[in-house]
Amino acid sequence: MSRFEPVIVGFLCNWCSYTGADLAGTARRHYVPNLRIIRVMCSGRVEPTFVLKALQDGADGVLVAGCHPGDCHYQEGNYKTMRRMTLLKRMLEQLGIESARVRLEWVSASEANRFVDIVNEMTEQIRALGPLKLGHFEDAEVSAEEAPVPAQQAAAK
Numbered sequence: 838m839s840r841f842e843p844v845i846v847g848f849l850c851n852w853c854s855y856t857g858a859d860l861a862g863t864a865r866r867h868y869v870p871n872l873r874i875i876r877v878m879c880s881g882r883v884e885p886t887f888v889l890k891a892l893q894d895g896a897d898g899v900l901v902a903g904c905h906p907g908d909c910h911y912q913e914g915n916y917k918t919m920r921r922m923t924l925l926k927r928m929l930e931q932l933g934i935e936s937a938r939v940r941l942e943w944v945s946a947s948e949a950n951r952f953v954d955i956v957n958e959m960t961e962q963i964r965a966l967g968p969l970k971l972g973h974f975e976d977a978e979v980s981a982e983e984a985p986v987p988a989q990q991a992a993a994k
Contacts, residue, residue, distance in 0.1 A: 843897035843963040847872045847956075848883045849944075852910045854902035856946035861953050868953040869960045872900065879903065880941075881914025885925040888939055893971065898938045898963040900955070905943040915943070935966055 849855040855876045861868065873896075877883055880903025888899045901922065903915045918941065926936040940959055944952045 841964055841968060843871055843960060843968070844895060845872050845898040845900055845956075845959060845963060846891040846896040847874045847900040847902065848877050848880065848887065849874055849900075850880045850903040850915075851876050851878050853904035853908065853946050854880070854942075854944040854952070857902075857944040857948045857952040860946065861949035864949050866949055866953045868956045871960045871963075872956050879909065879911045879914035880918040881909070881911060881916075883918060883921075885921055885928070888925060892934065892938070892969060897966075897969045898940070898959060900940050900942065900959055902942045902944045902952075902955070905945055908945065934969065934971075937962060937966065938969060 847858075849858060855874070858874060880901055883901050888901070891899050901918060903918055904910065906915055906919070909915045922939070922941045926939060929936050929939060940955075942955050944955065
């Protein structure tokens, strides 16, 4: 029986975190190949819907990495990210998804070793949690009487 290998989607800030990942590669620092990187101009560009979509589409975890607070190239993007991620984690728990599956980290362009440690640690953490199972929401059958009625239709009745 083979070991579960998680799929982790990483939204990395172009200016710091992505550059830190690139430095890890050029320095030939080894880290697990479970991370699928998506480069964004700023971590503040990562909306909660991006994270939810990644989980819905099969990711077992999501890493959002940006510049250290105070070092954002867009002044306040990482502060916006911090606020959004706090709210997103609360929402995930209400949906029955472990908040540990989503992680926010600050990695500067010179922190290749930190980037490698974060990716390896997160992969082990998600591996311990096991695969994300969202199927029970999609498989549930809802009768016409139980289905939620959109507010506009309810107002018309």
